[in-house]
Amino acid sequence: MIVSHNELVAAVNKAFLGMRRSCGEADIIANMVADLQIVGLHGVRHFNNASAFMGLENDCPADIKVTGENTIEVDLHNCSLACYLPVVMDYAIEKMVGFKSLKIEINNCHNRWLAYSELVKLAAKGIACTAKWDNGSAPNRTLYVLNCGRITPELFLSDEVNDSDQRLHDMSIELSVRDFDVARLSEGYSMHVDPNTFAQAQNSAWKNGIFIEDAQWSTLKQTATAILVENSEQSVKGAGGLS
């Protein structure tokens, strides 16, 4: 299925609004999904995975505490990262004032791939970022690195399991005013997708439309119907008659 960016954003927006959650912003989440999908990283699939559980998740604020001079710890209570990351990043940026770097440990969260969009925004503003997490299935370890001004990340993946310190529902984000040493950070990762690959995918999607697996699009469209109100004779009048 080839869809347009506007179509994708509108569908996710409606789907999220249909969940009637207090936490989470439909327009931002819609762009998180589209930004990920447009570079070929399956944003819709991640959103569909998230939406299957969002209705069951807590709809309460994240717990954030400063645990050190330049470290903050966030508990998302097993909720989707998509609903909280923007406010967490706002908080982090304020706490970073006066420091050259900041570490954010996000615990008990899901849908970590969807962090992509917020990290890209920060890099564009001149803040370098890394994000890494472990997963229970392949790829078992994931690392994004975005140095200042980059519009697409270096992505590193590994199927090796880190037995000693596996954190399957956490994510570590590091922000810095200086660029990261990509070679050092990526040691131990067996797969690498370079930023140009994502940039090319992005350009191609803008030009030719965005590819989404049929089943994923169908699931998303179905979720987006939750906001619709059933038709009735009375409802038809609500559009205002046309003489």
Add this chain to the structure above:
Amino acid sequence: MDADRATRTEATLRNADVVMAPERLGAMHQTRISFVRTLIRKMAQQQWKVSKQEWQLCPQGFGHVIYKLATPHHVYHLVVFCDQIADNERNDRVIAEKWDVTFALVYGYVDVSLLEKLRSNVPLQEAGRNPNNVLVLARANKSVRVFEHIVSHLAKGVQPNPKDLADVGYILRTTAVYGNGKFGIADFKLLEKNPDFEQSFSAQMCAVYLLRAFSLDWVNYLAIQRGGEQATELHSELQRYLGVGNATGLGMAPYLINHPCVVDQWMTTRETALAAVLDGATEVDKLAPLQVLLQKAIRHLEQVMTINETQQKLNAIAVGELKNLHENLVTLVEQSQCWRDLFVHSQHLSLETQEILAACLMELYPELVDVYQEQMNCDETLSLPSGKKIQDLLLTLEKNYRWAINTDFSLAENQYWFWYRSQDKEEPRLGVRGEEPGDDRESLLDIGRQANRLYHALLGQAPELSLVEFLVQYPQYRTIARRVWTMGHKAMGDIQMNVLHKASLPMHLLRCKLSMFGATTFDPRSDRWVRVTFFQGAPLLDEIHAQTAKDDWLFPLLPNHNELLNNEQPLGSKGL
């Protein structure tokens, strides 16, 4: 908005409380930087060429037609499909499934394979899928009465009765014109660097203008099919008088609420252009052209046919006021140092009259106004800067959202309506809260209520508290906080309308957008539907090609007797 613009405009622009009040938005008129005006100027200045590529219609007028549009930069094609439908299938609402005419504006060339793909999908509209070289997807229905009247007269070799044309003003009436990625077509992003259509909605306007050309070609063709050698062509003055109708319903209203930066940009640009004129000294040699424009406005309003009694009264009041203004214009201008003095003097008049005067004054100064026509696009990001405190946002709310924070939302009348989308083709509808099902799935168009709730939540916090820390605790307010901050720091900001109020009129929102597009002849069919006309009075394609197009079609008028006699085509028996 950049700081320079803020400094430059704050002193001269009308206040946002004045401009963004719903009643004033509901009195807006076309100006010379409305999108249709900008488009026609561009087509004429850059010598865009339109030609018929295919005319595959049966004698009854069904089949397909392709027009080629060549600009100095690119080539496009308008592909039109004409289908036979029963009268009871002709419905202007979004829930319709068949139309007299469906069409698509395509970037580049149309080969056989693409034509077949379009033939399979364009007539289905929302139910089809089109490739992303389709820039615009749209449909239109006939005004059956006008269509038959014109064709039957032309077939007999006589011109139609102008009065009958004036009652409607168009042959075809669009019921939806989709762009920007709808149903798989090209995103606007693809056009952002295209010099032909880089302004938002310009591709849609162009498709509608080409449809107008088709509607004229269509009736002329059918007249010949029906009348043979006896048939004649529609008089060029009548051709120019006919535009393309448009039926717009509630569906347009959510756009204005959901795209606040766009609306602010449009209104700020229009107000800046107006201010550039108002700041200038009055000039004697502009007096006569202004009198002509006011006379045109009077005659235009007198010719507007509307079934809506409120609009009839508003038009009648405006006609009376404009006549008075016209009579006293010489004295008023003599007493005015600058145009602003004259404009301020009109502030006791009705909103319709004030906005007509604004449009007329802008018309006098193309050299001051037209430079703003390319400033309609904007960044739509709603964001919060770092380092703000509760008191900063409170200040913004108190300065810019009085209309919202002073509303008592505990009163039932202030949240009487809820907006929602129906399962029936997602058509936007209004329901009465507490009486109709669906308020649990209410569309979030309640900006006033959200701003009000945010305000009261902020009042309970320490003024020095970081806004970010507040939003960590209360993330449900982050969306409205972003909006209030962003819009509160723009020149015009949000539309100041509680759309939930029992007496709120969606019509005001529709008219705001339609007048920015350049619609004329506002004919409300209810408080939620309006019929308008686009390109009425606009130059014909021949005139654009021949470089004889005039940029003088504000307030289009039915051709007068002399204009119609200046042609050898015989006139109909009834009219003249």
